[in-house]
Amino acid sequence: MLLFIAKRVAVMFLLIIGVTFITFLFSHVMAPDPARLWAGRRANASRIHEIVILYHLNQPVYIQYWYYLKGIFTGNLGYDPTTGAPILPQILGYFPATLELVLASILIMIAVGIPLGAVAASRSGRATDHLVRAFYLSGWATPSFLGALVLVFIFSDYLRVLPTLGIISPFVQPPRTITGMPVVDSLLEGNIPAFVSSLEHLILPATSLAFLNFGIATRMTRASMLEVFPLDYVKTARSKGLSEFIVVYKHALRNALISTVTVLALLTGSLLSGDVVVEDIFGWPGIGKYAFTAVKSENFPAIIAVTVVFSIGVIVANLVADVLYAVLDPKVEWR
């Protein structure tokens, strides 16, 4: 088992190096004027010259790549062109908020998507199945900005029950920073008003992020349940006279969940993509909003840094999925 994990970790590092190679390729080689890109729009000639020295842009390409790679592995992801501040600390500062949002949306996805998939599978081909299909495909087909805007429209204008902007109300005493996630922090501190407020702020963004993606959880659950229904052990359970409910939700769903859990990890990429838009619309102070602001202000080093950081996130999630799959499914050999 240790060998299995060690192998996967080695592959993970190779993948990360591959990702840096791609980001390097278009930020240093394919880009029409790399120095101006890294220096920012308003840079003058002397500033551009400084940037060329700073990022070693006057060196041969392979040496540039060496410095770039070295920078990434030593935690130097470049500098903000306007303020000159290093980028990695900024991203790490925004990280907990994004983590909170993504985790919450995964929770919603599990709580809504998996039962829906199970229902659709047990009524395969009938009206309920079509309805569930229409529902999850409409989640899939909703552009992330549209879904978020509709929620804002409904809740800010008509219902006025949930806040649509920010991560916590400015009128409550914010919790001390422990994990950086306000919901968790305020709970740890026992600060009830802050907990309620931050939870209220979390609901809409997490729902709109989950809505876009739970189709995949539903699909996957449905497909893998349809896979196990014809198997002997399900037939046995049925012929023993167990109720349909027990057969579907205890026997079939349990097995089907193995592949669903791993697919959830594979969703990280699309979650992080949607995250950029959702955070912007809901004014959520996370990495996605940071990336959006960086696009608007042409802060190119920050965009590249977010690309690298998000890709590492996806790669790590895939590693976790791999290990989880091997742990959950006894048929997988550790090799």
Place this chain on the structure above:
Amino acid sequence: MVEGVVQGSGSQGRRLHDRAASVAGSTKSGLISSWRIIRGSPLSMFGFGLVILYLAVSVAVIVAGRFILPYGPNQLNAGIPLSPPSFSHPFGTDNLGRDIFTRVLAATPLDLGIGIGVASLAMAIGGFIGLIAGFQGGMVDSVLMRITDIFLSIPSLILALAISVALGPSVVHSIEAISFVWWASYARLARGQALSTKNQLYVVAARASGTKEYVILGRHVFRNIFDTLFIYMTMDIGTVILTFSTLSFLGVGIQPPTAEWGSMVINGNYYITTQPWIPLIPGFAIFFAVFAFSLIGDVLRDVLDPKTRKSMI
């Protein structure tokens, strides 16, 4: 495709080869049976109708746009700015008095064209890479698939965003950016299909009867995996449209004043609470386009997967 597998378990090499060739050449009948499946479900018929509608609108706008569209897509003050939907302006007007109905229709060929174009390009590139990897195996397979893995681990929207910014905002650059990241999932799919196809009896039989490798690759393996790739692509067209309009929403795709659904939503963003039709109608134009393509693909995918197929039929 599935019939091919069943028939392949016959006996004599030469006869098998003939039969395999006839099955491999029957992409058409594969699509006909797909049509039967689409017709079976009311939901996918709805999707199919929508796709036809979108395609018809695109063609009509390209061929006779000037005569069909009630106003010019960029015509300022075609009506009173910010007026709600009415008879003269079915979808209302935006803040500059442009007719939203006209703009939504005028954007259809652009968005659809980009969706179909990028998805086909990705299918061609990814399909080719995956086919070679799966068929060749060994070192070639490992190298190609590791490269594919790298691309699959970068969130596509973020990478496309970064590339668009690096190259400078424009339609062509955002198309380049999406295509650059899009092929990888096709490569993965094609490779898996090629792997399972290349050891089928009819391929072995073709090889035994002295058929050249590239003929086997092109005629037997490729034609067999084409259906799968094509159906995946149908579903993918919607995803490309989504990504492209999101890029426009983020301000790096289409530049104003060109009519495009995503950029119409961002331009109307500000009016969401007061004149909601301005951002919502182009938003729903995207929604229905993606929904329609996904519906067809989703139904067909169930059928293609032999494991779920068994319990469906």
